[in-house]
Amino acid sequence: MTRAAVVITSVLVILALAVSAGAQVYPGAGTDVAETAAPAVPQNLTAPGAVNTTAPAENLTNAGSSYAAEYRNNASFTRFAGENETINVSLEPVADGFVSPVMLTTAGDGTGRLFVVDQVGTVSIIDENGTRKEEPFLDVRDRLVDLNPSFDERGLLSIAFHPDFRENGRVFAFYSAPLREGAPEDWNCTNRLVEFEVDPENPDRVNMTSEKVLMEIDKPQFNHNGGSIAFSPRDGYLYLPLGDGGEANDNGTGHTPGVGNAQDLTKVYGKVLRIDVDNVTAGNVTGPLENATWTTQAGTLYGVPEDNPFVENSSIPPEIYAYGLRNPAYLSFDADGNPYVADAGQDLFEEVDIVAGGGNYGWRLMEGTHCFDPENPRTPPATCPENGSSGDPLIGPIIEGGHDLGIVFVGGGVYNGTALPDLAGRYILGYWSSNFATGNATLLAATPPEDWNASAFPDSAGNLTPDSLAMWRLTRLNVTGTPAGTVDAFLLGFGVDEDSEVYALTTEDGGPDASSTTGRVWRLVPANETAPTATVTPTATAPAAGGQGATVEIAADNMAFDTSTVTVPAGAAVTMNFENRDEGVPHNVAVYTDSSATTPIYVGEIVTGPAETAYTFTAPSEPGTYYFRCDVHPSMNGEFVVT
Numbered sequence: 273m274t275r276a277a278v279v280i281t282s283v284l285v286i287l288a289l290a291v292s293a294g295a296q297v298y299p300g301a302g303t304d305v306a307e308t309a310a311p312a313v314p315q316n317l318t319a320p321g322a323v324n325t326t327a328p329a330e331n332l333t334n335a336g337s338s339y340a341a342e343y344r345n346n347a348s349f350t351r352f353a354g355e356n357e358t359i360n361v362s363l364e365p366v367a368d369g370f371v372s373p374v375m376l377t378t379a380g381d382g383t384g385r386l387f388v389v390d391q392v393g394t395v396s397i398i399d400e401n402g403t404r405k406e407e408p409f410l411d412v413r414d415r416l417v418d419l420n421p422s423f424d425e426r427g428l429l430s431i432a433f434h435p436d437f438r439e440n441g442r443v444f445a446f447y448s449a450p451l452r453e454g455a456p457e458d459w460n461c462t463n464r465l466v467e468f469e470v471d472p473e474n475p476d477r478v479n480m481t482s483e484k485v486l487m488e489i490d491k492p493q494f495n496h497n498g499g500s501i502a503f504s505p506r507d508g509y510l511y512l513p514l515g516d517g518g519e520a521n522d523n524g525t526g527h528t529p530g531v532g533n534a535q536d537l538t539k540v541y542g543k544v545l546r547i548d549v550d551n552v553t554a555g556n557v558t559g560p561l562e563n564a565t566w567t568t569q570a571g572t573l574y575g576v577p578e579d580n581p582f583v584e585n586s587s588i589p590p591e592i593y594a595y596g597l598r599n600p601a602y603l604s605f606d607a608d609g610n611p612y613v614a615d616a617g618q619d620l621f622e623e624v625d626i627v628a629g630g631g632n633y634g635w636r637l638m639e640g641t642h643c644f645d646p647e648n649p650r651t652p653p654a655t656c657p658e659n660g661s662s663g664d665p666l667i668g669p670i671i672e673g674g675h676d677l678g679i680v681f682v683g684g685g686v687y688n689g690t691a692l693p694d695l696a697g698r699y700i701l702g703y704w705s706s707n708f709a710t711g712n713a714t715l716l717a718a719t720p721p722e723d724w725n726a727s728a729f730p731d732s733a734g735n736l737t738p739d740s741l742a743m744w745r746l747t748r749l750n751v752t753g754t755p756a757g758t759v760d761a762f763l764l765g766f767g768v769d770e771d772s773e774v775y776a777l778t779t780e781d782g783g784p785d786a787s788s789t790t791g792r793v794w795r796l797v798p799a800n801e802t803a804p805t806a807t808v809t810p811t812a813t814a815p816a817a818g819g820q821g822a823t824v825e826i827a828a829d830n831m832a833f834d835t836s837t838v839t840v841p842a843g844a845a846v847t848m849n850f851e852n853r854d855e856g857v858p859h860n861v862a863v864y865t866d867s868s869a870t871t872p873i874y875v876g877e878i879v880t881g882p883a884e885t886a887y888t889f890t891a892p893s894e895p896g897t898y899y900f901r902c903d904v905h906p907s908m909n910g911e912f913v914v915t
Contacts, residue, residue, distance in 0.1 A: 331658060332741055333634065333641055334668030339743040340641040341621050341674040343652055345869050347906045348620040348674030353745035359694050359717060360750045360799030363759070363776060367404050370396070370791030372784040373777040375430050375500070376767025381438040384770060385476075388777075388793060391427035391764075391784045392419065393447070397476055398793070410445065410468065410478045417448045417461045421785035423708075425495045426461055432501045434549070435508055441470035443478060444510065444549070446501050448491075455490040458525060463489045463497055465512060467549070467573070486549070486573045489540065492526025493518020496616075499601035506609025509546050509577055511593070513600035513613055516542035520618060521646035522598070522636040532636040532646070534596050535661040537588045542635060544600065544613065544627055546593035548575040581630030581732070594733070596633040596660060596667075597625070602683030602765070608726040614683025614701060615669070619650050619904070622681035623669035624701065624718070626741070631667045631733035632660040640672045650904065667733065671699065671718045671744050676906050678703025678714050679831075684766030686726075687717075689773040691797060699744060700774055700796075702763045706907040708831030711780055712756075713763035715749035752799045761792070822891065827851040828859040828881070828902065836910040838900060843893040852881035861887060863912050864899045873912075878904060 334340060342349040367388070375389035384400030393413035397405045412428055419427055426448035434442035444467050452462040469482040491497065496515030503510055516522045522532030522542065534542025552575045582588040600613035611627040621640035625633050638644050643656030659665055673681060684700035698717040706712040720726075721742045729740055750757035761778035768774055773795065780790035822844040827834045831854060840846050852859045858880045863873040874889035892898065892914050901909035 332665055332667045332736055332738060333638065333658070334670075334672075334741060334743050335641045335643075337641060337668075337743045339672070339745055341672045343620065343642060343674075345872070346650060346903045347676070347869060349676045349869075349906075350673040350746060353719065353747050358748045358750040358757070360752055361692065361695075361715070362752050362797050362800040363794040364797045366402065366775065366793040366795050367396075367398050368792045369404070369789045370777075370779070370793070371786055371789055372427070372764060372779050372781070373791040373793060374427075374764045376765070376775050376777060376793060377431065377433070378768070378770050379433045379437050379443075380435070380770070381433075382770070383475075386767075386769060386775075386793075387431065388767075389428060389431055390791065391424075391429070392416075392786050393428045395428070395431060395478075405476060407477065409476060410443075411480070412445065412447055415447065415449055417450045419784045419786075420494075421783050421787070423783040425497055425499075426463075427784055429497065429499045430501050432503055432510065435503050435505075437470075441472070442549075443468050443470060444486075444501060446499075446512070448497065449488075452488060452490065456492070456526070459490055459492045460494045460518070461491050463491055465489075465501065484573055486547075487512075489514065491517065492524070495519070496599040497601075498599065500603040502603050502605065504609055504611065505605055505607075507577070508550070510549050510574075511603060511611060512545040512547070512591075513597065513603050514540055514543050514545065515599040515601070516597070516635065521649055523646055531661055534598065534635045535632075535637065537582070537592065537595065537662055540589055540592065542595060542597050543592045544594040544597065544603075544611070545589075545591040546577060546580055546629075547591055548577050549573070551575045579629075593629055594627045594631045594633065596631070596635050596637075598635040598639075600625075602681075604683060604685030606686040606726055607688050608729070610726055610729050612683065612685065612699065614681045616680050618644075620652070620675060622673040622675075622703075624671035624681060624683055624699065625667070625669050626729065628667070628729070628733040628736055629731050630664070631736070632662075632664045634660075634666040634668065637661075638666060638668070641668045664733075667736065668741065669743070670720075670741060671701070671746065673703070673716070673746065674906075678706045678712075678907055679708070679905075680704040682713075682763045682765060684774065685768070687772070687774060689768070689771060691773050695774075698747075700749075700766060702749075702759070702766075702776075704764075705762045706758075707905075708782060709829075710832070711760065711762035711778070711782070713759040713761060713778070715751060715759060715763075715776070717747050717749055718744035719747065720744050750799075761790075764791075822846045824848045825851075826861060827853055828857075828908065829853040831857070831905060831908065833902070833908050833910060837913060838910065839913045839915060840891045842891060842895050842914050844891045846887075846889055846891050848876070848887040848889075849884070850876065850879075850887060851884045852879050854881040857881050858904045859902045859908070860904065861900055862903045863889070864901070867899045867909070869899070869901065869903075869906070873898065875903065 372391035374391045386398040388396045393416050394408040395410035397409050428447040430446045432444045448461045465487040467484045468478045471477040471479045496518040498513040498515045516534045517526050528536040533539050576590040583590040599616040602614035604612050614624045623640040642652040645653050682702050687695040702715040765777040776794045822840040858878045860876045860878040862875040865871040876887040895914050898912040900912040
């Protein structure tokens with residue numbers, strides 16, 4: 273086997289990023305102090321001579337691109353290269369018995385070992401023969417914050433092997449620890465970036481006493497942690513994507529009022545960090561930063577690359593490489609060393625960005641290619657600024673999807689293997705699931721523009737052009753052997769082996785429930801056309817009363833309707849009793865002529881749960897199969913049958 277040219281690190285959908293005494297501390301509102309109103313964001317924050325903050329002659333947001341997701345009828349829809357174009361693949365089982373596998377990687381040491389990160393705190397080895405070793409390679413279960421088994425974005429989120437691991441045995445990890453002493457009392461957890469050494473007597477075990485804490489980042493909320501760390505094959509530096517701190521709209525406790533964390537360059541939240549773990553003196557900053565909302569200095573265990581875009585600006589943490597991100601939970605590098613992040617959207621749009629140094633990727637001024645209003649997040653404004661809060665141009669995604677097929681992009685990376693020639697050069701990704709109740713993940717591949725030249729993508733955002741950022745075309749991956757061509761589970765991540773072949777990580781549970789071991793590792797292989805078709809379980813119906821009147825009972829619970837089929841007589845006066853059981857979540861029921869949702873039959877009022885309401889309308893006079901859905905969460909849908 274050869275060392276993989278493509279590096280893919282994957283973590284849980286919408287996951288958390290981590291980073292001990294004597295190390296840097298990154299609270300959001302000052303060290304060892306309670307939350308206070310944040311100071312005004314400093315202007316002209318860009319490092320002198322590092323990044324061009326002047327708006328380019330041409331727009332870089334990709335707004336209006338023919339491959340951008342659509343917004344219509346209060347919902348978002350994915351555009352594809354061709355509605356009927358699909359690429360067939362199969363999933364070959366590799367290993368099971370995991371709880372919540374969020375990442376698969378290799379050590380790059382030629383051994384062929386696969387390392388599987390389980391969110392609950394362990395890293396397991398699958399050896400070159402495909403056998404899973406009983407003892408974990410790494411076990412930090414006793415160092416984690418207590419996880420919520422039904423759903424959580426914290427935990428052990430990723431590992432990264434040093435590029436010279438074969439010689440030095442250094443491995444890095446990112447996990448969520450209990451809130452450290454001195455952090456704001458009402459905050460949630462402290463994420464840690466740490467370093468371990470492999471046991472010199474046992475290459476399949478980490479020396480757990482060797483842990484060194486490089487960085488700690490206090491988190492105001494449990495969600496939006498980022499989630500993945502990885503070394504760049506181009507420059508050898510360690511990249512750390514961080515979420516905006518949590519909650520929704522980049523707002524609330526620990527978020528800069530009126531601006532949000534992602535646009536605030538005095539904070540590390542909503543950023544990609546870049547550090548040098550080999551040169552601890554590089555770019556050292558001493559003393560508190562001017563006008564900063566927290567205090568830092570480059571520590572004794574890592575340095576800051578001298579060409580980081582903001583290293584010369586004393587108002588900005590020098591570790592920041594790019595910003596304006598919501599929850600960049602998946603980081604990968606292509607064969608040329610270009611970094612990609614899959615950034616989880618909010619209510620409408622998902623995105624994948626290719627990252628340039630000093631770039632502002634728009635959140636919370638934009639969601640994907642669309643304008644965003646934190647006061648009205650489900651209605652994109654017609655216009656928005658072309659520049660961020662510090663005057664720099666906003667950069668749009670290269671891949672965008674709506675919520676018609678699922679919730680949250682799970683990023684993989686650009687395929688560089690040989691087993692799947694139809695995927696060569698394409699970015700592989702998927703949706704976590706179509707709903708929160710039952711895993712039902714859709715796999716996708718994105719094709720770059722015909723003239724795409726990965727080796728020419730600029731390192732600096734100041735050198736970006738619309739051509740270098742042109743959007744990629746999405747195509748569905750049809751998984752053979754499943755009724756709908758989807759993955760019948762929640763998709764948690766992707767990974768690659770030393771031959772650059774791709775793996776998918778799934779679970780049948782919506783959260784890290786340690787009592788359940790439905791987590792599995794699959795290898796993507798050429799389609800098996802003779803694969804047996806899975807049995808389709810009949811769906812429940814909500815039959816209507818006969819005659820000219822019909823009463824239907826329907827409920828939304830755990831982000832899913834309790835029925836997939838509603839049946840009423842033709843022309844009946846329908847009374848639909850709707851119960852929204854999801855606390856704090858808005859839902860409605862809307863009926864359309866078909867799944868495109870372009871022609872409404874009836875659109876019910878949106879209500880925030882828990883709540884009950886009654887919708888009354890007249891059923892179509894023409895018998896047939898129509899379509900119903902929640903307009904707020906279109907992945908909640910079903911058939912509206914008129915008899």
